[in-house]
Amino acid sequence: MSFELVFFGGTGDLTWRKLMPALFQAWRHGKLPREGRILAVARDDWDDVRYRAWLQERLQEAESAKRPTADEFEQFAQQIHYLRMDLSIAADYDKLKGWLNQRQVDTTVMYLATSPHLFPTICQQLGASGLNHDKIRVVLEKPLGHDLASAQTINRAVGSVFTEQQALRIDHYLGKPSVQNLMALRFGNILFEPLWRRESIANIQITLAESLGVGTRGDFYDRTGALRDMIQNHALQLLTMVAMEPPPSADADAIRDEKLKVLKSLKPFDAHSVARDVVRGQYRHGVIDGQAVKGYQEEDKVPMGSHTETFVALRCEVQNWRWAGVPFYLRTGKRMADRHAEIVVNFRPTPHPIFPGAHAPNKLVIKLQPDDGLELHLLAAKGAISSVMSQPEPETLSSVSLDLDFDKAFPTDRVGAYERMLLDALAGRLNLFVRSDEQEQAWRWVEPILDAWRHDSQSLRPYAAGTWGPPAASALVARDGFARAEEG
Ligand code: BG6
Numbered sequence: 001m002s003f004e005l006v007f008f009g010g011t012g013d014l015t016w017r018k019l020m021p022a023l024f025q026a027w028r029h030g031k032l033p034r035e036g037r038i039l040a041v042a043r044d045d046w047d048d049v050r051y052r053a054w055l056q057e058r059l060q061e062a063e064s065a066k067r068p069t070a071d072e073f074e075q076f077a078q079q080i081h082y083l084r085m086d087l088s089i090a091a092d093y094d095k096l097k098g099w100l101n102q103r104q105v106d107t108t109v110m111y112l113a114t115s116p117h118l119f120p121t122i123c124q125q126l127g128a129s130g131l132n133h134d135k136i137r138v139v140l141e142k143p144l145g146h147d148l149a150s151a152q153t154i155n156r157a158v159g160s161v162f163t164e165q166q167a168l169r170i171d172h173y174l175g176k177p178s179v180q181n182l183m184a185l186r187f188g189n190i191l192f193e194p195l196w197r198r199e200s201i202a203n204i205q206i207t208l209a210e211s212l213g214v215g216t217r218g219d220f221y222d223r224t225g226a227l228r229d230m231i232q233n234h235a236l237q238l239l240t241m242v243a244m245e246p247p248p249s250a251d252a253d254a255i256r257d258e259k260l261k262v263l264k265s266l267k268p269f270d271a272h273s274v275a276r277d278v279v280r281g282q283y284r285h286g287v288i289d290g291q292a293v294k295g296y297q298e299e300d301k302v303p304m305g306s307h308t309e310t311f312v313a314l315r316c317e318v319q320n321w322r323w324a325g326v327p328f329y330l331r332t333g334k335r336m337a338d339r340h341a342e343i344v345v346n347f348r349p350t351p352h353p354i355f356p357g358a359h360a361p362n363k364l365v366i367k368l369q370p371d372d373g374l375e376l377h378l379l380a381a382k383g384a385i386s387s388v389m390s391q392p393e394p395e396t397l398s399s400v401s402l403d404l405d406f407d408k409a410f411p412t413d414r415v416g417a418y419e420r421m422l423l424d425a426l427a428g429r430l431n432l433f434v435r436s437d438e439q440e441q442a443w444r445w446v447e448p449i450l451d452a453w454r455h456d457s458q459s460l461r462p463y464a465a466g467t468w469g470p471p472a473a474s475a476l477v478a479r480d481g482f483a484r485a486e487e488g
Contacts, residue, residue: 002035002105003426006096008087008122009113010040010051013217014141016058018172019113022418024059024068027076029415031423034079039099041085051082087114087122093129100131109425111139119144120157127161139168139425139433142233143224147450148443155436168425168433173208173234175417175424175432177406178372179241182343185374187246192364195347197322202361205329205344205477205485206238208368209336211288213465214310218301225308227280230332232446236263237434238343239328243318252430256438263441267317274452279461279472281311283335286465293335293465307453307460310334313473314449315480327480331473335465341369344485355379355397365485376402 005023007015026032040051056073068076083099085092100108110126112119119140126132140158145151158167173179186192195201208230214221221229240259247254269278284295296302296310311333318328347362365375379397407414415423424432453459461470468474468484477484 001033001107001426002103003033004037004039004100004105004108005422005426006039006041006100006108006110007113008041008110008118009115010042010082011044011054012042012113014113015040016055017061018418019111019422020055021059021062021066022416022422024072024076025066025416026419026423027079028068028072029419031415031419032079033426035105036079036426037081038079039081039083041083041087041096043084043086045084046082048080048082052077052080055080087118087125090125090128093125093131097129097131106135107426107428108136109139110136111141111422111425113141116141116143116145116154119154123158123161132161132166134166136162137166137168137425137428138162139170141170143228144169144439145443146223146228148440148447151440151443155440159436164435165430167436168430169436169439170421170425171233171237171432171434172417172421173368174237174241174434175420176368176372177414177417177420178366178368178374179238181372181374181404181406182241182366193246198324198326200347201326202346202348203327203329203477203480203482204239204242205346206235206242206331207340207342207344207485208235208332209338209340209468210332210334211336211339211466213283213293213335214296214299214302216300218299221310222302222306222308226310226312226332226334227446227449231312231314231330232442233434233439235330235332236442236445239318239330240438242343242345243323243328245322250431252433253435255431256435260435260438260441261320262318263438263445265318265320265323266445267319268445269448269452271448271452271455274449275456275459277315277476278449278452279311279313279470279476280309280453280459281333281461281463281470281473282306282308283310283333283465284462286335286467288335288337288466295465296335307457309453309460311336311463311469311473313469313476315476327482329477329484331469331484333463333469337466337468339370342367342485346482355395357396359397360399371405371407373406374404376404378402 007019009015023032059068112122145154240262243262244258247258282296286293297304297306313331316328343366345364349361359379363377367373378400380400381395382398421432461472463470474484
């Protein structure tokens with residue numbers, strides 16, 4: 001297959017931190033067709049040679065196993081090119097068109113890794129230059145808008161140039177291998193589906209904890225906050241994957257229709273339920289891995305007195321027959337004790353206990369980070385009897401876990417999230433991309449939270465870096481008689 005992959009924002013953070021390393025891994029794994037060209041577009045007055053040298057240096061920052069050797073980079077770099085463009089100038093799109101017209105390819109993907117306020121301009125200019133024909137797809141990075149109205153403005157602008165099938169909204173959490181396995185577990189096996197409902201499940205906890213702070217992105221983050229950065233997209237997308245009904249087929253729209261239904265079934269918030277069921281926090285200085293770290297307000301480019309949340313925990317419900325009354329707890333934060341992302345499905349206890357002792361009910365843990373895999377916690381008999389002399393006594397049970405380590409099971413086939421998403425975009429596999437109606441519905445649901453916070457500066461709770469967030473977040477779960485996943 002031949003392709004052209006154009007990165008707008010070719011010298012930006014996302015391009016060198018995530019996209020180019022992912023492409024390099026795809027190249028190393030032999031999955032990136034060699035007849036493809038990658039074009040980085042940016043404002044600097046550079047050429048291919050200069051860009052390649054710059055990129056080679058950047059890629060040295062990758063963890064050692066993912067770093068290209070000099071030899072590897074030289075070969076990989078043959079596919080990489082550079083074009084200087086000012087994205088607001090129409091003539092520059094003709095330059096791009098000229099470059100693309102040098103050859104006929106099977107597919108062209110325009111990846112918009114720029115600030116989203118440029119998306120409408122870029123799309124309009126692409127359309128005006130005729131760069132929106134049916135062999136072209138456009139990938140839109142998050143954040144897609146700041147609220148419902150701005151997301152709709154972007155979607156309208158994109159939609160006036162590209163069809164829904166051509167516009168791929170990326171949520172890289174959907175590319176994580178465990179999320180694929182959640183689909184496989186639920187819809188490729190008969191075992192879980194009968195139990196996957198309110199009668200057997202007590203609660204579901206989705207945790208996306210990071211130990212990193214806001215790093216160099218202080219200005220962006222301060223305008224964004226954890227609700228927009230992680231909950232509106234990543235956490236809600238994971239929730240849809242857990243809660244959706246079995247789709248009639250594995251087609252992209254069949255899956256996305258079901259995900260949309262879940263988003264529409266989420267119980268709406270009002271000011272009262274926001275105060276009761278949503279906790280927001282901001283990190284203060286603390287210690288992580290033995291190192292002292294700054295508080296949020298001391299971070300670069302963050303204004304003193306900022307009210308931006310770096311932590312959110314909330315309790316929500318999916319109002320339908322399958323899930324009525326089952327709490328879903330979503331949680332995310334920066335500068336937490338550990339980098340740790342997982343979905344925990346806590347089952348109900350057995351209806352009638354016959355073994356002595358208090359036993360933790362079954363739980364299924366879908367681990368996303370740092371390692372991915374599935375763990376099923378079961379109770380088992382040890383088979384040990386204390387003494388033949390003692391009175392016959394009932395067996396006591398212990399908790400064991402059935403551990404599926406996908407790295408061991410499929411050692412050669414694993415691909416990272418961005419690698420997967422980029423290869424899917426080139427191949428036109430849309431299953432893992434978010435449709436505009438899903439994305440707008442997610443905004444519709446979080447907006448009452450943003451509104452409530454706008455009128456309340458009191459509810460932001462401090463937490464020390466290196467902890468699991470404000471105690472009120474644990475209280476949210478404890479109030480229902482459950483324990484938080486990290487603590488339970
Ligand atoms: C991004 C957020 O979407 O996801 C970042 O903007 C966050 O703030 C990142 O750090 C987390 O992704 P991952 O894959 O490293 O967990």
